[in-house]
Amino acid sequence: MTCVEFWNQTPDGGLEASPGSGHLAECAACGARWDRQQALRAGLKQLSAAMRAEEAPPRVEAGLLAAFRVQAGFDRRRGTSVSWVHSWWAPSLTWASAAAATVALAVVLMHGLHPVPASIAPLSAPHRIASPAVESASVPADQVDEDAYGPDSDFIPVPNATRIEPNEDLNVVRVETTRSAMMALGIPVDAANAADTVLADVVLGSDGMARAVRLVPNGDGSLLEE
Amino acid sequence: MLLRILSIALLVLAAAFAQPPGRGAGAPDWRPRLVGAEPGVQGPVVKGAPFSADLVSETTQTLADGNHIRQTSRSHLYRDAEGRTRREQSLDALGVLAPNTNLPPVVFINDPVAHVNYALRPSARTATRSAGRSFGRNGGPAQKKDDSAAGPGRRMRSPQAAPAGQNIKTEALGRQTIEGVPTEGTRTTISISAGQMGNEQAIQVVTEAWYSPDLQTVVLFKRSDPRSGETVTRYININRTEPAHTLFEVPADYKITDANGRGGTSPAK
Numbered sequence: 001m002t003c004v005e006f007w008n009q010t011p012d013g014g015l016e017a018s019p020g021s022g023h024l025a026e027c028a029a030c031g032a033r034w035d036r037q038q039a040l041r042a043g044l045k046q047l048s049a050a051m052r053a054e055e056a057p058p059r060v061e062a063g064l065l066a067a068f069r070v071q072a073g074f075d076r077r078r079g080t081s082v083s084w085v086h087s088w089w090a091p092s093l094t095w096a097s098a099a100a101a102t103v104a105l106a107v108v109l110m111h112g113l114h115p116v117p118a119s120i121a122p123l124s125a126p127h128r129i130a131s132p133a134v135e136s137a138s139v140p141a142d143q144v145d146e147d148a149y150g151p152d153s154d155f156i157p158v159p160n161a162t163r164i165e166p167n168e169d170l171n172v173v174r175v176e177t178t179r180s181a182m183m184a185l186g187i188p189v190d191a192a193n194a195a196d197t198v199l200a201d202v203v204l205g206s207d208g209m210a211r212a213v214r215l216v217p218n219g220d221g222s223l224l225e226e
Numbered sequence: 227m228l229l230r231i232l233s234i235a236l237l238v239l240a241a242a243f244a245q246p247p248g249r250g251a252g253a254p255d256w257r258p259r260l261v262g263a264e265p266g267v268q269g270p271v272v273k274g275a276p277f278s279a280d281l282v283s284e285t286t287q288t289l290a291d292g293n294h295i296r297q298t299s300r301s302h303l304y305r306d307a308e309g310r311t312r313r314e315q316s317l318d319a320l321g322v323l324a325p326n327t328n329l330p331p332v333v334f335i336n337d338p339v340a341h342v343n344y345a346l347r348p349s350a351r352t353a354t355r356s357a358g359r360s361f362g363r364n365g366g367p368a369q370k371k372d373d374s375a376a377g378p379g380r381r382m383r384s385p386q387a388a389p390a391g392q393n394i395k396t397e398a399l400g401r402q403t404i405e406g407v408p409t410e411g412t413r414t415t416i417s418i419s420a421g422q423m424g425n426e427q428a429i430q431v432v433t434e435a436w437y438s439p440d441l442q443t444v445v446l447f448k449r450s451d452p453r454s455g456e457t458v459t460r461y462i463n464i465n466r467t468e469p470a471h472t473l474f475e476v477p478a479d480y481k482i483t484d485a486n487g488r489g490g491t492s493p494a495k
Contacts, residue, residue, distance in 0.1 A: 171315070
């Protein structure tokens, strides 16, 4: 066994017993290093035991509390004693803050129970649809009101759907569905949470059949009516 | 102390709401649902040809293993003499997006006279309003050109040169009366030569369209494409009387929101 192999096999940097301790009898350098590490280990243990009873000086805790109060804006009079914390209205302020945070969190969570998030992209009809390889399902750009639809449509044609005709009536509905449904349509979504719900905009052709779909991205936008 | 109390309160609430009973896609009672609707782009305006009819579209796709996928969509369409349209659309053909779910129907109103479009959700008594957008910006009547590949409501495709590798053949099928309306038939066969898209053999896409000059629309449309399957779309129960004007208005008790420039909604002013 070489020196490198010995130290690589020695767990905890040599502070624990080594399976290859026979090397120590053969190598004086490693033996001396091993002895130094054992001495260091014993010293650290001794120091740890000695400091177990030590505590931070009271002034340190008081200083930290005072600094916290000043930073949080609770204490507008610098130098106020620590007993301020225990004044009659401090618990009231504490519980009032907790109640306010509770209400705020409850509102957020309750709203979150509704499948429509507060911040979703606005529902919008497509101005352009990603083109499949053959017989593009795209609406000719020169026949669509670009100003109304914006430049960032990301609809994807529904597999095997009839192509969109240039003059076809198109409407859009937004549905709440599952990630797995989007995956079935070939939309790239995170498969880890396939049962999660997502919002999807669906382009309906004049025959009522789904032509294209997109995953509603998060972002700024007004909330659709519920 | 403050931080501790706040942290505990937040943790307790977060734990309480982390697993809401009966909600989410994993819950037994969860179903896909309709969240919103918005009118998109509309086809050319057709004036002087009012009618109402049911529109039924059926698609059948045959998979390689012999399995079939069938979908049927139904809607009711109204059009008045001024070119306004009202489409009462069922949402039963969304396929995998809403399986085994009865989503409430939506209504799309296109009013080229007032230059405004609406998407109505009768179940929620709400409507989304957007500025009228149509492919025929001038609002002129549609013209009959090469309509062989256009289905009902898909008026007029501009004549286009056949893409390289494709051979398009059009033939007249004569005239026949469908649902009490005289129509003219056209069959178009598009042949995609072998190798054009990696296909070993030529692919033939056959469409058959029966166009009504009176209604200025296709009332029966069939399409056969080995890639996407068979599609049959037809108008039935055609009624050529002028629909009631109220059909093209939003009921007074509906809450109307305006779609913004990108289609989002904001409270109507």
